[in-house]
Amino acid sequence: MLKITGHHHISMITKNAHENHQFYHHILGLRRVKKTVNQDDPSMYHLFYGDLTGSPGTGLTFFELAHAGRTHRGTDAITRIGLLIPSFDSLMYWENRLDEFQIEHSEITTYGDTDAIYFEDPDGLRLVLLNNQDKPIPQEWTKWQDSSVEMAHQILGMGPVELTVSSLENAVKTIVQLFGYKERSKTETEAVFQVEEDQLQGQIIIVEQEGPKEKPGRGSVHHLAIRVNDKEELEQWEQRIKDFGFPIIKKADRYYFSSIYMKETHGIIVELATDGPGFTVDTAVEDLGTHLDLPPFLEERRQEIEEKLTPIE
Incomplete structure (x- = not known):
């Protein structure tokens, strides 16, 4: 039986790498x-952040668009990303850390029924730190011992991802009937879905909102990728999506994983991505992210690509 096992990664736009x-x-x-480039437009960086090895479910990725304007917030978009931390003590640690770096944030409050701190990144991407409260997380998620954050309080991985849509009913149909998510709670204007009972990882929250659609810019979310096991399952999902009435807008071998892309009813891009082979396919664990990695089909253009990129460090 086909099953989505959680988030794979989520990709955003940044103005400055x-x-x-x-x-x-x-x-x-x-x-x-991983420091690499957009495989569809190698003139721009594509940066991947995560745990020790960038395990599926921990990945935050960013395309650099130096001329990106501001995002005009609205509906039919992915509007908030949850980041899981281990405990309530971790929330207090992060409250102090955000103060230390002069990052504006909320007081410790709640997101649904979970203790939380709200804040934004430099591009205006909306983030929320969430107390995972010892709820299960994927066993492959591994903390990074060289992080500047204390091991006991490190970000574990992605929690709930919030979608704001003009029609809750249409979004619910897609996430339940097509992708098989389970409803955790539902009101007239908001619904929470999960892949595993009593887990924050992999949750999707859908909020209905009237008004104009989002006009994306810096700090906007380009797409959410959800996890499938392997290429065989990916092919089965491709057929299932087509049978459900959605076209596949792109198929890609990203070297680090294989993907298909579709747009749900509101135009939000959803990617289905395989767990493997992963970011260590071309780099040792200890060297991940330290130099510009290119997939084999771009390697012969390395000099040309590097000359057009501005150094990050």
């Missing part, structure tokens, strides 16, 4: 596991 690296690596303490 250097500032982005400073924030996610130095302040949030995530490991940059």
Whole structure:
């Protein structure tokens, strides 16, 4: 039986790769596991952050668009990303850490029924730190011992991802009937779905909102990728999506994983990505993210590509 096992990664737009690296690596303490380029437009960086090896479910990725304008917030978009931390003590640690780096944030409050701190990255991407409260997480998630954040309080991986849509009913149909998510709670204007009972990882929260659609810019989310086991399952998902009435807008071998892309009813891009082979396919664990990695089909253009990129460090 086909089953989505959680988030794989989520991809956003940043205006400045250097500032982005400073924030996610130095302040949030995530490991940059891959410094590469957008395979569809190698003139721009594509940065991947995550745990020790960038395990599926921990990946925050960013395309650098130096001329990106501001995002005009609205509906039919991915509007918030949850980041899981181990405990309530971790929330207090992060409250102090965000103060130390002069990052504006909320007081410790709640997100749904979970203790939380709200804040934004330098591009205006909305983030929320969430107390995971010892709920299960994927066994492959591994902390990074060289992080600037204390081991006991490191970000574990991605938690709930929030979608804001103009029609809750249409979004629910897709996530339940097509992808097989289970409903955790539902009101007239909001619904929470999960892949595994009593787990924050992999949750999707859908909020209905009237008004204009988002006009994306810096700090906007390009797409959410969800996990499938392997290429065989990916092919089965491709057929299932087509049978459900959605076209596949792109198929790609990204070297580090294989993917298919579709747009759900509101135009939000959803990628299905395989767990493997992973980021260590071309780099030793200890060297991840330290130099520009290119997939084999771009390697012969390395000099040309490097000359057009601005150094990040």
